[in-house]
Amino acid sequence: MTFDIKIVGLKKSFGSILAIDDLHLDVHEGEMLGLIGPDGAGKTTTLRMLSGLLIADEGVCLVGGKNVRSELSAVRQFIGYMPQRFSLYPDLTVAENLRFFADLFQVNKEERENRMKRLLEFNRLSPFSNRRTAALSGGMKQKLALSCTLIHTPKILLLDEPTTGVDPVSRREFWDILKELRASGVTILVTTPYMDEAAKCNRVAFIHNGKILLVTEPEKIAHHYKNTVLEIVCDQNVKAAKILIASKQFDSVHSFGDRVHLSSHQTSEQMKPMIKNLVEIENIQINSMKEISASIEDVFVELLN
Amino acid sequence: MENEFSVKVQELTRTFGDFVAVDHISFQVYKGEIFGFLGANGAGKTTTIKMLCGLLMPTSGTAYVSDFDIYKQTEEIKQNIGYMSQKFSLYEDLTVEENLEFYGGIYGLNNHELKIACSQAVHSTGLGDHLHKLTRDIPLGWKQRLALSCAIMHQPKILFLDEPTGGVDPISRRNFWSLIYDLADGGTTVFVTTHYMDEAEYCNRLSIMHDGKIIAIGSPRELKQSYQKESIEDVFIDLVKK
Numbered sequence: 242m243t244f245d246i247k248i249v250g251l252k253k254s255f256g257s258i259l260a261i262d263d264l265h266l267d268v269h270e271g272e273m274l275g276l277i278g279p280d281g282a283g284k285t286t287t288l289r290m291l292s293g294l295l296i297a298d299e300g301v302c303l304v305g306g307k308n309v310r311s312e313l314s315a316v317r318q319f320i321g322y323m324p325q326r327f328s329l330y331p332d333l334t335v336a337e338n339l340r341f342f343a344d345l346f347q348v349n350k351e352e353r354e355n356r357m358k359r360l361l362e363f364n365r366l367s368p369f370s371n372r373r374t375a376a377l378s379g380g381m382k383q384k385l386a387l388s389c390t391l392i393h394t395p396k397i398l399l400l401d402e403p404t405t406g407v408d409p410v411s412r413r414e415f416w417d418i419l420k421e422l423r424a425s426g427v428t429i430l431v432t433t434p435y436m437d438e439a440a441k442c443n444r445v446a447f448i449h450n451g452k453i454l455l456v457t458e459p460e461k462i463a464h465h466y467k468n469t470v471l472e473i474v475c476d477q478n479v480k481a482a483k484i485l486i487a488s489k490q491f492d493s494v495h496s497f498g499d500r501v502h503l504s505s506h507q508t509s510e511q512m513k514p515m516i517k518n519l520v521e522i523e524n525i526q527i528n529s530m531k532e533i534s535a536s537i538e539d540v541f542v543e544l545l546n
Numbered sequence: 547m548e549n550e551f552s553v554k555v556q557e558l559t560r561t562f563g564d565f566v567a568v569d570h571i572s573f574q575v576y577k578g579e580i581f582g583f584l585g586a587n588g589a590g591k592t593t594t595i596k597m598l599c600g601l602l603m604p605t606s607g608t609a610y611v612s613d614f615d616i617y618k619q620t621e622e623i624k625q626n627i628g629y630m631s632q633k634f635s636l637y638e639d640l641t642v643e644e645n646l647e648f649y650g651g652i653y654g655l656n657n658h659e660l661k662i663a664c665s666q667a668v669h670s671t672g673l674g675d676h677l678h679k680l681t682r683d684i685p686l687g688w689k690q691r692l693a694l695s696c697a698i699m700h701q702p703k704i705l706f707l708d709e710p711t712g713g714v715d716p717i718s719r720r721n722f723w724s725l726i727y728d729l730a731d732g733g734t735t736v737f738v739t740t741h742y743m744d745e746a747e748y749c750n751r752l753s754i755m756h757d758g759k760i761i762a763i764g765s766p767r768e769l770k771q772s773y774q775k776e777s778i779e780d781v782f783i784d785l786v787k788k
Contacts, residue, residue, distance in 0.1 A: 248553070279715040280686040342646060376588045405713040408586040408741045409782050434715045437779070479727055495720060498580070498748040499767045504638060540718050545717055 243272040244305045244319065244396040244428050246291065249305060251300035253286055254452075260286045262451035264300070269431055273429040275417065275442035275539075278281040283451040285325065288399045291430070292322040304420055306396060312354065321395030325402050327386035331375035335366055338374055339392060346393035347435055360388040365417060380411025387418065398422065400431040436538040445537065454544050459537060466535035466543065468492060468504045473530045475501070481520045484511055488519050493542070504539065551610075552577045552704050552735035553598065558607035560593050567593040569758035570607065570661055576753075580726060580736045582749030586786050590758040591739050595706055598737075612703045627654075632709040634693040642673055642692055645681055646699065653700035659697075659787035667695035671725060672684035673710075687718030692727060705729065707738040711745065723748050742777035751776070756786050 246268035251263040263282045268274045277505045289295040293313040300308040301372050329338050338355065343353045352500050361367040364384040365400050368376065377385065383403055388449055390398065400419075400531045416438065423429055431442065439459065446456045457465060475481045482496035487501060491512070493504045509532040520527060553575035554583035560568040562752045575581040585591045598611050600620030608615075613624045619717050646667055650660040668674045671691040676684050681692065691712065698705060707726075711719050723745070730736050730750075738749065746752055746766065752764040762769060762785055766778055775781045 279650050279717055380587060385633055402713060404743065406709070408781055409743055410786050412741070413779075433743065434713055435744075479731060479771075483731075495724075496748075498750065499765060508634060542717050542720065 242306060243270050244426075246428070247288070247301075247303040247395065248291070249301045250300065250301075251287070251289065251290065252298045253283075253295065254298055255453060257344050258400065260451050261290070261297070261484045264448075264453055266446055266453050268428060268430050270428050270501070271423065271426055272444060273423045273431065273442045274490050275445040276430060276432045277436070277439045277445055278448035280434075282441060284448060285401055286387065286451075288322065288430070288432065288447070289322075289399050290544050292320060292399055293317070294322075309518045318393070318397040319367065321390040321393070321397070321400060322399045323386055323390040323401065323403055325405070327383075327389070329374045329382060329386060329389070332373065334371050334373055335361070335377070336370040338385060339388055342389040343392045348393055356392060356394070360391055362422070364388050365414070378411070380407045381435050382414070383407055383411070383415060384418070386417070389511055391422075395408070396425070398430070402428065402432055402434065404433070404435075409534060411526040412438075425530045436541065439537050440503055449545055462537050462540050463534040466540050467476075468506055468535070468543070469509050469512065471503045471505075471509055471516070471530060472533045473503070473516060474499065474528045475520060476528065480523070484523055484525075485516065488515075490519075491517055502533075502539075504535075504543075550576060552579070553609070553611055553737065555598075555609040556607055558594070558609050559605045560590075560597060560602065560618065561605045561664050565567055566758050568597070568604075571755070571758070571760045572589065573753055573760055575735055575737060575764055576629075577621040577735055578690060578730055578733050579751060580730050580738065580749045582746045583739045583751040583755070584739060584740075584746055584752055584782060585755030589755040591755055592610065592708070594755070595737075595739070598623075599627060599629060599706060602704075625700070626703050628697035628699040630693050630707050630710055632712045636681050636689060636690055636693055637708060639680065641678050641680055642684065643677040644686075645692060645696055649696035650699040655700060663699045663701075669730070672714065687714055687721070690714055690718060690722055691725070694722070698729070702734065704735045704737060705738065706724065709739055711742065719745070740769070743777060743782060746778045746782075754785055761785055 248266045248486060251264040254475045290297050292318060293309045305319055307315050309316050310329050333525055339357050361370055366384055404415055419429060432501045435441055444456060444458050448489055456464060478501050479496055482494055485491060491503045491505045495502050502541045513530055551574045556572050558568055559570050571772045583591055590629060597604050597616055598609060600616055600623040611623050612626045613704050650663050655663055673691060676688055707764050711722060726736055740746060753760050768783050773781045773784060
C-alpha cells in the first residue's frame with residue numbers, strides 16, 4: 242500500500258459559486274506538499290473533500306490508493322486531519338484531551354498511554370500534561386491539536402493553516418516537528434498563507450479559483466518567473482518607490498521598508514540607468530542596486546495578477 | 547518647538563500581583579514612523595498597548611502618546627488614536643458603508659465630516675464596489691481594509707495595529723502594507739505588532755520584547771547587522787530563545 246494522494250478532476254459548487262473547478266493534484270508518499278493560494282481559492286474545501294467531510298460533485302480523491310467516497314472508513318484509519326479551528330475541550334487538561342481523541346479513534350488502552358507519552362515528549366508538552374487546555378498559549382494549543390491528530394499514528398496528514406496566530410518561536414518549533422514527522426515517513430499536505438512556510442515544503446502547489454496553476458519545488462521557483470527582479474536600497478525608500486510606481490516603467494514596484502523590489506521584463510542593465518535617472522533627479526541617493534532571484538511570493542503575485 | 551516624538555515611554559511598568567508583565571521599558575516612536583512592536587506570546591505587548599491606549603493604568607513609569615499623559619489624559623488619547631486588531635470588530639450584519647458610518651458616528655463626526663471621511667476611505671482603499679454588500683459576504687482581505695478604514699475615520703495621529711494581517715494571503719498583505727505606507731507618508735504614526743517576521747521587515751524601526759523587557763531596538767537592517775543574522779526571524783529566535 243502506498244500512502245499517497247491522487248486527486249483527479251475534482252469539482253465542487255456551493256450554490257452558484259464554483260469553489261473547485263476540475264482540480265488535479267498528486268501528493269507523493271513521504272513528501273510535504275504546501276498548498277498555497279489567496280483567500281477563497283479552495284484550499285480548505287479541497288482538504289475537507291480529501292478527509293471525507295464534504296462530498297465532491299465530480300471527480301475522484303484517492304487517499305492511500307482508496308477512494309474517499311466509497312472506502313471512507315478505511316481511509317479514516319490512516320489519515321489525520323487538523324482543521325483551522327481544531328476543537329479542543331478548554332476545560333479538559335492536555336492529557337484528558339489526548340485520551341478523549343484516543344478513545345474516539347479506538348486506540349486500545351495498553352497502546353494509548355504509550356502513545357500519549359511519546360506524543361507529549363515529541364511535541365514538548367510533557368511538563369504541561371495536567372494543565373487545563375484553556376490556559377495554554379496559542380502555540381501550545383496548536384501542538385496539542387497536532388498531537389490529537391497524531392494519536393492514531395496516521396500515515397497521511399492534512400493540515401489546514403496550522404500556525405495562524407502563532408508566534409515565531411512556536412512556529413519554527415511546529416515546523417521542526419513536521420520535518421521530523423516527514424522524516425519518519427508521514428506524507429503531509431499543508432495549507433498556509435505564509436510564503437516562508439511554503440518554502441519549507443519539498444513541493445508547493447498554487448491554487449486559484451479552484452484550480453491548480455503550478456506545482457514546483459521551492460528551489461526551482463525562480464525558473465517560473467520570467468521577469469528580472471531588482472532590489473534597491475536608497476536613503477528614502479518609500480519616496481523612491483512612489484516615483485518608480487508613477488513612472489509606469491516597471492511591471493511592479495513594492496517597498497519592503499528598508500528596500501524596494503522592482504520587477505520588469507527588461508534586463509537589469511536596461512533597468513539600472515532608468516532607475517538611477519528617475520530617483521536621483523529627486524535628490525534620492527541609491528546605496529545599492531542588485532539583481533535578485535524571484536521568491537515564492539513574487540511568483541504567487543504574478544500568477545494571480 | 548514641536549515634539550518630534552509620537553510616543554515617549556520612560557521606565558513603564560505594570561504588575562499583576564507578583565507578576566511583572568511590563569518591566570521598566572523605555573522607547574520612543576518618531577512622528578510618521580512605522581514602528582514594529584515584536585515579541586512572543588505573553589511577552590507583554592498587549593499590556594503595553596493597553597496602557598498606551600489609555601485602557602490600563604501603569605504601576606509606575608511615564609508615557610506620553612501624542613503629548614498626552616497616559617495617567618491623566620486618557621480621553622484625549624482615545625480621540626487621537628486609531629486601533630485595529632486581528633479580530634477586526636466589524637458588524638457582519640451591516641453593510642460596508644453602514645460600518646463606516648457607525649465608526650464615524652462613534653468618533654463624533656458630524657454628517658458633513660462623515661461624508662468626507664467615507665469618500666476618502668473609498669478612494670484610498672478601493673472599497674467602492676463593495677459599499678452596499680453585507681460585511682459578512684466580502685472576502686477576508688476586504689474586511690481587513692474595511693477594518694482599517696473604520697479605524698482611521700477620525701484621522702488619528704497614531705494608529706495602533708495589533709496583529710492586523712493574521713491569515714491573510716500575500717496579495718492582500720501587500721495591498722494592506724501599501725495603505726500603511728500611504729498613511730505614514732501622510733504623517734500618521736503607525737505602531738504595529740505582528741508574528742510574521744517578513745512583515746517586520748516593512749517597519750522603519752522595530753523593538754523586540756521578551757519577559758516584559760525590551761531586549762533590542764533598531765531598524766531591521768541595524769538589527770540584522772548587529773546580531774549578524776540573515777533575517778529578522780533569525781534575530782528574533784536567537785534573542786528570545788536565550
